[in-house]
Amino acid sequence: MGKTLFDKIWDAHTVSAVDGGQQVVYIDRHFIHEVTSPQAFDGLSARNLPVFRPDQTIATADHNVPTINQHLPIAEPLSRHQVQKLVENCAQFGVELYGLGHPYQGIVHVIGPELGITQPGMTIVCGDSHTSTHGAFGCIAFGIGTSQVEQVLATQCLLQSRPKRMRITVDGELQPGVLSKDIILYIISRLSAAGGTGYFVEYAGSAIRSLSMEARMTICNMSIEMGARGGLIAPDEETFNYVRGREFAPQGEAFEQAVAQWRELYTDEDAVFDKEYHFRAEDIQPMITYGTNPGMGMGIVEAIPAAESVDNPATYRKSLDYMGFAPGQLLLGQPVQYVFIGSCTNSRIEDLRLVAQYVAGKEKAPGVEVIVVPGSRQVAAQAKAEGLDLILAGAGMALREPGCSACLGMNEDKVPAGAYCVSTSNRNFEGRQGPGARTLLASPLTAAAAAIHGRIVDVREELASAGLALV
């Protein structure tokens, strides 16, 4: 019987097996950041251990950094201390740090791919659940806890039970105005926030294959939002072309040799998955979430489901109460007060280009606060080189400096209690963007449209009437 892509990579990284099913898995690349690493470094110090493979460890500061005036000391004392602790730990343990002010600084899942550190066939971990992003390159990439960060720092290995395999195939052509963010929100709405738990997902099909690398990253990024350990996509020419020439990618002859090996990274025809789902791209509308987990999403023209149609009405009511919505309600036309464009899900140059193209010559609606945060300094530099910063500023949405920002509100970028925020991030949990904040997850295009109109709109109508072909 053939092997899945997942199994090929997993087996190539298995050092040994432990009685009872756990396996020792070798980790090729380990990303660390300020929030989930300090206790792990303390653990090393307590045992008097070095970092085992510092060359395979890359650090950046992203979670709690400010997005305005990054050249100044961080005002908030706890954040400043945590970032300073990362600087000290990296210096002490010999780990490369792309810290504040460094031209490579940015959200950990944006900089790994853009620097060519992320390459097909690798195992990649980080103390952050959205590490699944790197799966877009045909990697086994997943988030870990701080105890595991310490284990990888100490041994470059992890104890893991082998997850089950799921394949999600999306065939067909997307409607204009429907983005990869809509694909993944659609999938999660069908499978639920727990539907992928225990599985590692492979995304396949013509609709996935037609996506750019950045769009694929958006899909894999949100694998965790259906509970999956991670998600991956078999590498192809699109992948190789993206990696080619990047700073830490193999160069010249070594790159051609690597590509020859990467071409072996696919699921065999006769491989068997534990679970398979098939969706049609044509069925997918621009999506919007109405509840407090990413599985509570719907097509933008649909109504919020009736309470009788869900498994646990008590949890459902609690969620809608928090959001200030009622079953049966339409969200089209819903006024919003905040728009956040950013996060490891949607903060790359293609996202900013699309937003700039849409808002060019327009102005944000009065009373809407728009926060646009690039994923990295390199993304910001590219945006400026293309003049996107000026277009955005002209629409009343100045481009900030890179970081995780209002995705999780660890810095000053928060949404106030009760306010509605259309967000390109990945989680609409209660209080995620600030205590009492009400998050509506959507694509960058739907978010940009909400910024301009001050309410939720179906961008497809506007694109059709204006004859615009944005995507």
Next chain:
Amino acid sequence: MQPFTHIASPAVPLPIEDVDTDQIIPARFLKATTRDGFGDNLFRDWRYDQEGRAKADFVLNTGVYNGQILVAGRNFGCGSSREHAAWAIYDYGFKAVVSSFFADIFKGNALNNGLLPVQVSPEYLHSLFAAIEADPGARISIDLAEQQIRIEATGEAYRFDIDPYKKMCLLNGYDDIDYLLSLRPQIEAFEQARTAAFI
């Protein structure tokens, strides 16, 4: 890690599904650089209002329920990988969390910190909630060696699954890192033997 063998205690019911780690410990409380004190902010925004006053109707504030066991709805611990969620629950005083379904990363984090995640059937979870509702002081016993959870008043018991290696670690208080460090020669041999494949 402290060993876990068995406990017998009343339980705190939280019959909400999809409790995510942002509810267990909101991101703004992740700025500490040690593992201590996270229990103070466990379920922060359900437990306290924005002025820091305790919300009287939240289960940890009513004074009706207490104990070392948290019983929660399905898909407990979904969302972020923050181990601070497991630290907060343990630091508050819980030794075990019972649910019909756990998110993967949370479950792993709990096991690495001596906090036992007990996965039971939806039916048994229902029985637990019913028993606690009937008597808030109802004692629940959990025996890890026997892999059994039991409602003492009725004798209704359930045998739960756990990975044998993680069970051994919990019973003895062993950390994964000790085991992995013992494998260093093997790990180095693995690195040497690797061809260039996939790296």
